[in-house]
Amino acid sequence: MRKVLILLVSVSMLLTVFSSPVLAKKNHPSTEGNTNISSIVTYDEMIDELKSLEKRSKGELEVFTLDELGYENSQSEQNRDLYVAKIGNGPEKVWIQGRIHGNEPYGTESTLKLLKMYVQNQSPKYQKVLDELTLYVIPMYNPDGSEMNIRHTELSESGDRIDLNRDWTEEGFEAVESKAWYSYWADVQPDFGIDIHHQGLKTDPETEEAITMSLGVSLAPGGPTLPNIKDGLYEDVTRQAQVHVYDSLKDYGYTNIDRYTVGNSSNGFSEIDIHGGVVSAMMLGLNYDNLNEDHHSHPAIFFETSGNTRDGNLGQRARGHNIKQNVLGLQELLHGLATDEVYDADPERWAEIPMPDTIGYQTDHSGFIPIEN
Template sequence: MTKNNRTTSIRTASGRRLAGVGLAMAALVAPTVALASPAAAQPATAHCGTSTGDTATSSWTSHAEMAKELRLLASQRSDVLDVTRIGTSNRGREIWAARTGTGPKVVLVTSEIHGNEKTGTEAVLSLLRSMTAPTPEAERLRSEVTLVAVPKMNPDAAELDRRGNDRTWAEVVADFPQLAGARPAWNYYTRAQGGDDYAARPGFDVNRDYHPNLDYVPQAKDFPGSSAGPGWYVNPESQAVRDLYKSLKAEFGAVDSYVDLHHQGPCYLDENGEAQVTMSLSGKFVDVENHQEYNRGYRLDYSKQLTLAAFDKLSAYGRSPFGSLTLYPQDIDLPGTGLGSFALNGSGTVLFEVRGQTQSWGAKQRGQLVKTVEHGLTGIIEAVGSGAAQQIDPDRYDEIPETAR
């Protein structure tokens, strides 16, 4: 653990401190969503290029606003919710986690590891409001699962509204002197990308900084690495989530499920070329045969079952924007992602890829997209809690429509 990851807590009235889950701002989520067809819901124009477009940054919850909302919810529901600082970003912003439930199965959720992918943060706060509510349904879910969420886990990138964090290679070497003389990591951004000038403020794609060996110590011989290999935990943001994951494993014996909330391009079509894709899903992130030295109980079928739990929940809404779902490309092998690393450690893992980052999509269809994420997460939590996930036929996974790319 680096100096950035000293842990503090917002404690409950009883003095308990729990290990963490996150959220986002429910007040900004539209309360109702029209069940129009995907075509009808599609705006007339979409920015499908790579340059900066309608970011609509003010429409999304800032880091300071999120902290305020977390504190408020923790004070309102102190009997069932704990909020904890699990670390700080490279620029000193708190990385918050929130936790609710006492069930034996842990569902860990992270959002905004890429700072221009913001719907997940909003959806998690809305989910926590419903999960901590004094209702029979929420009480049942809390008795079945322990929900732990880390919203806006890359706050420096979120405040800059860009993919990468705000950290130089020189700062990495200062924290890890054994890397002096090593070539910078392959995922270190120093040039313009996605409309952002990393030459002025370099940073890393934190979602390539994970390693399946949760105790890995960076070594110069492992740099610059590649997308086909593990990462290094050289960034405080990935270290914070890694340390949280390890603490949950120590407490529960395993982290049952891990869901990471992302965005993709705004203009993908389904496999028939007819409908705009609202969200893509995936339960596969590594080719396990390439990483057997790190295999600690890889469960691809369970990841497929969890993916189908989200898919089925959303498909139940019928022909609506929630139903325009596809399978994320399966020809990927990314052990340096949180999903890949935690899958190799035995967790069921699911990727959500909502349409459009802020530079290409702004806040268009904001309410619909946030609710899509929230409903999908609810489907997974319900299936994990009841045990229904393990009754789903994993072979149905291959029947999810593919994306036309």
């Protein structure tokens, strides 16, 4: 039986995919850091690109807002529309979200380029994906934070800043964006999910080589939570998906991949087991406000690409390459889901993906949990 993944990602095989009218900028978001962000796609430019792709797709790509679908909560705190791009006709639903953190732009840029690939290229490989999968792509989950170039969003009444990636909890949903996207997710009921993020600059502690991407699961395989969900099904599928991505990218030039960890060599590295993260809530089958009464859930993974606007380290050359590696990772993962190749991967090979020695799990539910030897 095929399992599906929600892909929440920042991600080309063809150079033409990376030439786009959205690179010509006029109005740019503010910056609180030192990065020149004049080449980063803005909210308005995202809309223009989505509408252009929809027009060129001859009916294959649907672009719409949650407001157009009639949702009660349908706009951001600052009244920006929330956009979705839907493509494909397959029975398996894949949710791909980007830029939940406003100062992590690769999610928007990578998903736009991914959509452009499927609109422009009619190769059998791409057609296989569209025949077997239906993609629900959210290029800019957090438009307000994106325009302000900050990680969070700001509540319209209080001005408090909310991390949208920690707002899917029974006690959360403080931001209207969280309520809007959760309601839509509960209606779509995806089969798999990917989230695209950035991390700070990172090096391999042994080789001291720069890491360009970290592959992660927000409920750690082998950790305190994931093995107990669906009799360990999601633990296997998330590892298989990341192994598939690793095998697809490890020989790609100037790419150095590891598993996602937090901490440092001085204080020790840890894996994360975060119940409050959006993709964690998806795997846990969160039922908020009785919108998900059957506790629908699905496996989900995330990509963490090195470099972000808050650290001033989005060099133009590195940025272009990192977007390409993310697009390629998305493309290969989607094709692997469409062909079932993902499920042929050995989940135990997750251990082959480089990772520093870890001392435990950082959680938002039980504090720090040391690894038992």
